[in-house]
Amino acid sequence: MFRTAITEMFGIKYPIICGAMMWLCKPGFCAAISNAGGMGNLTAGNYETEAEFRAAIEETRKLTDKPFMVNITLLPSLRITPEHHQTYIRVCAEEKVAGIEFSGTPVDKASGMEAIELLKKAGVKLFHKVGAVRHAIHAERVGYDGVYAAGIEEGGHPLNDDVTTMILTPRIADSVNIPVVTVGGIADGRSVAAALVLGAQGVMMASRFIATQECEVHDNIKQELLRRQEYETTMFGKSIGLQGRALKSRVIEEVCAIEERGGGFEELIPLLSGQRIKDAWETGDVDYAPLMVGQSIGLIQDIPTCRELLDRMAKEAVEHLKKAGRLVQ
Amino acid sequence: MFRTAITEMFGIKYPIICGAMMWLCKPGFCAAISNAGGMGNLTAGNYETEAEFRAAIEETRKLTDKPFMVNITLLPSLRITPEHHQTYIRVCAEEKVAGIEFSGTPVDKASGMEAIELLKKAGVKLFHKVGAVRHAIHAERVGYDGVYAAGIEEGGHPLNDDVTTMILTPRIADSVNIPVVTVGGIADGRSVAAALVLGAQGVMMASRFIATQECEVHDNIKQELLRRQEYETTMFGKSIGLQGRALKSRVIEEVCAIEERGGGFEELIPLLSGQRIKDAWETGDVDYAPLMVGQSIGLIQDIPTCRELLDRMAKEAVEHLKKAGRLVQ
Numbered sequence: 001m002f003r004t005a006i007t008e009m010f011g012i013k014y015p016i017i018c019g020a021m022m023w024l025c026k027p028g029f030c031a032a033i034s035n036a037g038g039m040g041n042l043t044a045g046n047y048e049t050e051a052e053f054r055a056a057i058e059e060t061r062k063l064t065d066k067p068f069m070v071n072i073t074l075l076p077s078l079r080i081t082p083e084h085h086q087t088y089i090r091v092c093a094e095e096k097v098a099g100i101e102f103s104g105t106p107v108d109k110a111s112g113m114e115a116i117e118l119l120k121k122a123g124v125k126l127f128h129k130v131g132a133v134r135h136a137i138h139a140e141r142v143g144y145d146g147v148y149a150a151g152i153e154e155g156g157h158p159l160n161d162d163v164t165t166m167i168l169t170p171r172i173a174d175s176v177n178i179p180v181v182t183v184g185g186i187a188d189g190r191s192v193a194a195a196l197v198l199g200a201q202g203v204m205m206a207s208r209f210i211a212t213q214e215c216e217v218h219d220n221i222k223q224e225l226l227r228r229q230e231y232e233t234t235m236f237g238k239s240i241g242l243q244g245r246a247l248k249s250r251v252i253e254e255v256c257a258i259e260e261r262g263g264g265f266e267e268l269i270p271l272l273s274g275q276r277i278k279d280a281w282e283t284g285d286v287d288y289a290p291l292m293v294g295q296s297i298g299l300i301q302d303i304p305t306c307r308e309l310l311d312r313m314a315k316e317a318v319e320h321l322k323k324a325g326r327l328v329q
Numbered sequence: 330m331f332r333t334a335i336t337e338m339f340g341i342k343y344p345i346i347c348g349a350m351m352w353l354c355k356p357g358f359c360a361a362i363s364n365a366g367g368m369g370n371l372t373a374g375n376y377e378t379e380a381e382f383r384a385a386i387e388e389t390r391k392l393t394d395k396p397f398m399v400n401i402t403l404l405p406s407l408r409i410t411p412e413h414h415q416t417y418i419r420v421c422a423e424e425k426v427a428g429i430e431f432s433g434t435p436v437d438k439a440s441g442m443e444a445i446e447l448l449k450k451a452g453v454k455l456f457h458k459v460g461a462v463r464h465a466i467h468a469e470r471v472g473y474d475g476v477y478a479a480g481i482e483e484g485g486h487p488l489n490d491d492v493t494t495m496i497l498t499p500r501i502a503d504s505v506n507i508p509v510v511t512v513g514g515i516a517d518g519r520s521v522a523a524a525l526v527l528g529a530q531g532v533m534m535a536s537r538f539i540a541t542q543e544c545e546v547h548d549n550i551k552q553e554l555l556r557r558q559e560y561e562t563t564m565f566g567k568s569i570g571l572q573g574r575a576l577k578s579r580v581i582e583e584v585c586a587i588e589e590r591g592g593g594f595e596e597l598i599p600l601l602s603g604q605r606i607k608d609a610w611e612t613g614d615v616d617y618a619p620l621m622v623g624q625s626i627g628l629i630q631d632i633p634t635c636r637e638l639l640d641r642m643a644k645e646a647v648e649h650l651k652k653a654g655r656l657v658q
Contacts, residue, residue, distance in 0.1 A: 001657070001658065002656065002657055003656060003657075003658070004656045132560065133558075133559075151493065151495065152481075152493065153492075153493040153495060153496060161559075161560035162560070163482075163559045163560055163624055163627070164480065164481065164482040164493040164494065164495065164513075164514060164624060165493065165495045166480065166482060166493065166494045166495060166513070166514030166515075166520060166523065166624075166625075167482060167514050167559045167624045167625060167627055167628060168559070170517075170519055170520070170628065171559055171627050171628065184493075184495070185493060185495030185496050186495075188499075190499055190526065190527060190528065191495060191499070191527075193526045193653065193657075194495065194523045194526045194527050196653040196656050196657070197519065197522045197523045197526050197649050197650060197652075197653040198519060198520075198523050199519065201656075229462075230462075230490075230492045230496045230497070230500055231461065231490035231491070231492055295492055295493060295495075295496045296495075296496060298492070298496050298500050299496060299499065299500065314657075317657060318657050320526050321526060321650065321653055321654050321657060322654075323526075324522065324525040324526040324650055325650050325651075325654060327331065327332060327333045327525050327530075328330070328331055328332075328522075328525070328643075328646060328647050328650060329330065329332070
């Protein structure tokens with residue numbers, strides 16, 4: 001039985017949380033993960049109106065009575081504006097969602113301390129995804145309830161400090177008193193066990209959850225994750241000030257070529273648009289849009305249900321801790 | 330008490346091995362680590378003649394009756410030639426050293442299968458530092474006794490697959506039957522515990538050993554490692570086909586600037602020469618030469634003796650495994 005600061009905070013079975021994924025983290029998938037004992041994710045950026053976002057929360061609650069996280073990404077975006085952020089925050093407070101995973105700009109800087117006060121008054125637990133000790137300390141200082149420590153191996157947008165999970169998780173765990181959740185390199189029970197040893201109270205993973213029965217993505221994408229290895233992701237976007245990690249593909253080659261010859265934002269945007277990613281998830285064309293997965297894809301070998309995955313990971317975590325324990329007796 | 334494939338293979342107390350460091354890994358320091366229960370390193374590249382190399386082995390043996398590793402780096406070098414490599418290998422066989430840490434080209438390709446046969450006949454245990462599953466499989470196939478799985482966070486020359494320890498160690502541990510030693514991100518007992526959980530039978534570290542009483546380096550260097558953080562290393566050398574990780578410094582800025590404007594090998598070599606590193610270790614000028622340390626410098630807080638360090642790490646490893654175990658009971 002898992003009993004960590006994260007399982008206790010939310011009253012959940014496993015301290016395994018799904019990370020935000022645009023277009024994928026919707027009610028059905030979110031509820032499947034929460035029902036399996038982890039914590040599903042509802043990615044607010046999927047919804048452009050208050051009514052749609054609120055309906056998604058309600059739909060999720062029809063599918064599960066377990067808690068789930070809402071992701072709000074506070075990064076510059078052509079589609080999602082600061083007004084959207086304010087709406088998401090207000091709705092989360094009104095709906096008293098269990099927790100929010102913020103990423104990008106800290107919410108106090110993006111939306112003001114009053115946003116934090118509003119959410120805390122509503123009992124919403126606040127987490128921020130950080131890639132540096134200094135950002136974790138800031139989050140603790142302004143009232144966050146926990147941080148996700150995101151190593152450079154994660155998919156998506158790791159901080160350009162480029163620090164890996166092996167060092168980042170213990171450094172952050174030593175630097176703050178709020179719970180730390182490891183992100184980056186997590187895909188099985190062995191990595192969960194390692195994260196707990198490094199000082200985390202839980203893990204967040206996204207790529208691994210794509211290869212589950214319940215993830216509503218074209219089957220080509222799931223099959224591709226089984227085929228591809230840990231060295232088949234790459235970094236891009238440094239030239240426009242927002243680095244990302246994605247699966248190596250024709251479109252990512254094109255992106256890197258544009259960056260190499262000094263092409264800018266205007267040229268890159270059409271290749272990186274959210275609509276393009278939405279299309280790729282639906283058509284299964286892995287070469288059409290950047291699929292922002294992490295190095296942990298090397299650890300993905302099958303497509304279980306969320307319940308099978310989480311039960312197995314929990315069992316593996318216990319086994320690997322015992323196995324390592326026997327080496328030091 | 331540690332009891333892993335590595336402690337059993339060499340009859341040592343702790344499965345903690347010192348990585349190669351040019352000019353630093355010499356008899357006194359090497360013996361101090363072996364006497365403390367780990368495994369010191371004698372870096373062959375320090376010695377340009379057979380007599381000097383043999384004398385160094387003899388000197389180490391006067392200082393310790395415990396086993397130690399010899400490093401032989403099989404990379405193109407202006408100073409150390411394939412003839413040197415042959416000499417090192419022959420002397421190691423004649424002297425029946427406990428083990429060799431090879432890095433760079435696999436020894437079967439650099440020096441022929443007869444080198445492996447010669448060494449194995451002499452009872453020398455052979456390890457190769459690898460950054461990819463395919464290289465680990467090759468090492469096992471040609472008769473190596475173990476592999477060092479070196480994540481991208483390591484100092485020195487990590488493979489340009491760029492895979493981090495969190496994923497590389499378990500992937501390699503699952504892919505070969507010979508023991509795996511984790512390299513990259515190791516500097517304390519917590520990281521040792523995490524490596525064991527990930528499937529390693531031991532760890533290798535170098536940066537952490539610089540900040541010990543016995544390391545014969547200028548005190549400025551040790552103090553600098555205490556001051557600098559995990560985000561203060563950077564990659565360089567991709568443009569000349571041999572990437573490296575080093576402490577951020579004025580010389581590394583210069584190197585990166587030369588690479589950025591397309592300057593080549595000829596321009597870079599004077600800044601990267603072994604003599605320059607030797608001078609920097611001696612004068613304590615961290616801005617004069619690339620100091621090839623890893624992200625684990627963020628975990629270094631003091632300058633203990635080797636014995637204090639290893640005893641403490643062993644204790645911490647046990648504690649952190651127990652602590653994590655309590656989270657899953």
